Amino acid sequence: MTNSPEATPDSNPASTATEGTPLPEPPAAEAGAAPTRAAARAAAEAAGSASDSSSVTPSGETFTRLVEPRGDARLVLGGGWHQISPKYVTVQFISMGAVLLLVVAAMLVLTLVMHQWWAWIPGGIFTVVLVWTLAILPRQARAIGYQLRQDDLVFRRGILWQRFVAVPYGRMQLIDITHGPLDRGFGIAQLKFVTAAAATGVVIPGLEQSTAETLRDHLVEVAESRRTGL
Amino acid sequence: MTGAAPHVPGPQSPAPGGGVTAPPTELVRSPLSDGEWHRLHPLTPLLRGGLFLIVVIGVVIANLRDRLVVLFLPWFAPDLVDEVPEWEGSGDPIDFIVANNLYLVAVLAVLGILIVIVAVFYTSWRFHTFRITGDDVEVRSGILFRTQRRAPLDRVQGVNLTRPMVARLLGTAKLEVVGAGADANVKLEYLSTANAEAVRADILRLASGQRLAASGAPAPGQPQPGGRVAALGQTVGRELTGLIEGPEAPVAVPESVVNIPVGRLVLSHVLSMSTVGLIVALVVLGIGASQGAAWMLFGFVPAIIGFGAFWVRSIVRSLRYSIAPTPDGIRITFGLLTTITEIIPPGRIHAIEVTQPILWRPAGWWLIRINRLTGKSATDGSVDQFTTVLPVGTQADVQRVLQLLQPDVPDDEWTLIVREGMLGPQDGDTFTNTPKRAWWIRPLSYRRNGFRLTGNLLLMRRGVIWRKLVILPLARLQSIGLYQGPLDRLTRVTSARAHVVQGPVYAHLAAIDRDAALAMFEDVARGAVRAAQTDRTHRWAEGADASSMTDAGAHGAGEPPAPVDAPAEASANRGAVGSASGSDDA
16 A cells, blocks of 8 residues: 555556456456557657656655555555655645734734734634644645556545545546646646546645646546547 | 638538538438538527517607607697697607707618618628538627637537427527537527428438438438529528418427326426425415414415416426437427427436435336536526426336437346336345445435446435436446545445536435445446447447438337447447457547
């Protein structure tokens, strides 16, 4: 259940194809999928030779240990999970810490200078929520993971409330990469996999920018080779 | 036609320009779908905006009636003439005209305005053109601000034909090519009914990817060598005769597989939760009135009127319902005053839900709704009309409709789905149900709450008071998710949700055994990929034999139809994947 640090998004589909499918595949489907996979790999290699990305590991470090809920009834899926960059936690700490400071400052001004004692109530609630969010954030960030399997992307997040989503590559409508000013300063980005269903909600935050771009190109390519109707 | 083409699609450009493929002539029946630009029905301006203009003129005349009578026909209203001096000094424009004797100028001004308005309508009609090529439907409109919209045919989600009351009287109809996005529909309003039917058939035939000529003699309306003028002349002539002969041009309509008696329709609306609410309100009112609060009666009158209007509207909308198979998909018709006919090609249905409210259970009635891409803009309120496929039907009706909606599921599978999925749980249940230890998550329905994965479908069964069965074709499934909260984990269960396009069907199932859910997650993920690879419905008749198509079309309407889409998948099995994925890469 650890991340394989040498695996790149491009090389992982091939590796997880052998290790990431605990259930036996129907032989016919295996035979049928083979040309598709070969084509995808060829396409990925072509892209790799152009941008020299297939030999490069995801730049920067990522978390290496996945945080999972205790209790053996938790949701478990085989295969190695890619994780996000620790910079995500830093960025979130800075931005949410700034909000927290603003709230506390506003509360202090209202109560001490303007003698509006009611301001303690909303301010206190807000502060508690923010502090709690910040406290659980490092663990939450370690629970985010994704797997690039042969034909689909699996995304997980959450500890207390676990969430697993599997999206076939062919369902991709578009890929969004967003990064705010703070994200850019730390060199991370958020990747969103959009399908025709709004509920899919696969949003991977805190990827290294180069990883996000490699991943995007890879996803677009495999989606192209598995293009289907809506 | 290239960009250098003139704005007005005049008769000087009969040949389609470079880059545009005219549809093969053996596939189109209507002279309007020959790959060139055509105009809409001549009455279009009247139907789209002219009625409004007439109303405005009517209001103006009604308001000026007294003045006009006094001015032009003073002997009809002698008592009004006495009032004329009162109007004199009020600065009224008509008084000004009368006082300065500007009749000629006034008449000329009114005439000028009318001519300008008519000219604008006429030009906008002339500039509003459409064409149907081998690959897409295209509409251009606007005089100053030109808009051009092109919809690729292999993304067509359905074609519907709406005939509002007024348009029906004039023998016209509105054709709407449904696309897959917000506000993505291409509208051809208005065409004569016969033309609209023919154009729709052409669009669907072209979209189906059918490359072989269907059997049968070529239609009489082939493009003449005389070119577009002759074709247009024919069209106008035919529309004029259509106008004279009557509103409803005879169109071959396939027979419905379901017949809803009016009594059942009315009763099904009466037996609804809104009626329960009404009865509760009546009881409250009775108690209130007996306690001396008679004023409550007055507050209740609007509510009664509202209920009545709601019932009448929803009943009228569902009247004349029919559903029938055609070679190009399911044809659904409904509406008494505004008739809507929609053809949904195969593979455009993303989720199906069969529901039975508890009040309908004694009668054994069911409701079927679907999720599909409607292409409506968010502000359009008529979306639900296109998602209710069967407003009320018996169990046999449901089975027939489901067989239309999912034609490639074997028959024995359907009996199982109906027996267990709709009516279950039964002895020897094949659904994977909620384990007993999780009864408290679904205290009423835990025995019924379960799922089942067949070859190409994921079935979710839930609800006791509102029995629901959700049928999800794996080929349309966007993604699958598992969710587990702390209480779920304590009970070793999970909830699952299938992500499909937006619509009334909510594919969610709580409290599944954790191991079963994980296995299902893997199976569904793999099954969705496999189903999507074998899916050929975006060009549903490609490679299909023309004779088999016509056979399917002539198939008896009372019987469940033969699988009309992609016969290769009718025997959908895993062995077909190899060849299918091979052509997918090509």
